[in-house]
Amino acid sequence: MRAVLLTAFGNPIDTLKFTEVPEPPPPGPGEVLVAMLFAPLDFSDLLVARGIYPVPLTLPSVIGNEGVGRVMAVGRGVTHVKAGDRVLAPLHGLTWAERALYPADRLFALPVGGDARQLAMAGINPPTAALLLSEYVDLKPGDWVVQNAANSGVGRSVIAFAKKRGLHTINLVRRPELVPELQAAGGDVVLVDGPDAPAYVKGAIGAASPRLGLDAIAGPSTQSLIRLLGPGGTAVLYSQLSREPAALDGRDLIFRRITVRGFWQGAPEFAAKLPAAMREGAELIIAGQIQVPIAGVYPLSAIKEAVAHAERGGKVLLQLQG
Structure with missing residues (x-):
């Protein structure tokens, strides 16, 4: 063969x-x-x-x-x-x-x-999104999540799973033409990442603070994501698309009590949870909610x-x- x-x-x-x-x-x-x-x-x-x-x-x-x-x-x-x-x-x-x-x-x-x-x-991106939203922060309906690389396969899956669970998403992209596309896919706030992002997000969500940040890029993008988290928030690095080390400012860890974690789907603690996450992701794909x-x-x-x-x-x- x-x-x-x-x-x-x-x-x-x-x-x-x-x-x-x-x-x-x-x-x-x-x-x-x-x-x-x-x-x-x-x-x-x-x-x-x-x-x-x-x-x-x-x-x-x-x-x-x-x-x-x-x-x-x-x-x-x-x-x-x-x-x-x-x-x-x-x-x-x-x-x-x-x-x-x-x-x-x-x-x-x-x-x-x-x-x-x-x-x-359906085997990697949707279950990754499902586990990222459930394994690090006890999110409740109405909570906000912020992510970069929101137009990626994981990013689009995060939007779909978040909507199903009653969560709101802030979605960072690098190209303005992606904004209406991800808004149509269900992203609550979609914006081009840059120095004005914190002010834009504040104006969009008011007094709410994202409790979870999902980082696919690493490099300077890690710090850009962390600045959008509320005090005590958690950032999870699940990929390294920039192929650069994640940039961190120790003041965020010390004074804002930000936690930084890493996720790998192949870790043994996730093995028993993958089939259910894959099934749920496949159902969202068949329903047209992940494309x-x-x-x-x-x-x-x-x-x-x-x-x-x-x-x-x-x-x-x-x-x-x-």
Whole structure:
């Protein structure tokens, strides 16, 4: 079967190879054979390829952290999924191949309906958003949350989950053309990040203070986010898109009692919570409440072009069949 192999850690354009690999064996007891349909090319996938993401691999190896597929066959004892069901690959499921064999206890049947391309992105961003909103601050309906990179997959998922939970969002973006788009998606306050952001936010939400800040960028953006939190607020760093260390001002930690935490979906304490978060995210996608603009869809054979596109920006998918 066809797949993409990571042959060495380094520049993914140089080290990812489209090739033929052996077929998976038939599913044994408690196993499921899945024909993969679509898989995103995520920022975390590029970090895996560069050898700076904590996923143990023996090279050469198929990579791919998430994706959606259709069940081809199930092994003895598997009753909760059946041939024909669509399923999400488990986290770090090595999805950049036409077929994959997975433990059945890490799969569930997706609800009927919905765009398979959007569902391919349901394994990481929506559950990340769900957990970010529940695991660090005891938020109540009416509370405010502030986030940067609000136009990202996680950012759009945060908006959808927040609306479902009765929370309000302040959404920082870098381009003014994104403001009406995210307002239409349900963002309560959407603005271009900059020195005037605190005054704008104060005018928009009055005496309320955001209790939770979600940081995907790091670098100077961390401090820009923290300045919008109320005293005693919590900032959670879940990505590092700038590839720079998070900038902090010790006075915020000392005098404003700001707490800074880190989130990684692969941490063992989240494993039991992921299936429910994935299900909820998939339901929001099928309902049209989470929709991520897709910049390009490439066949496996065009992996180098796909990587180059992803490096330029925009959400890129791999089409794994046909």
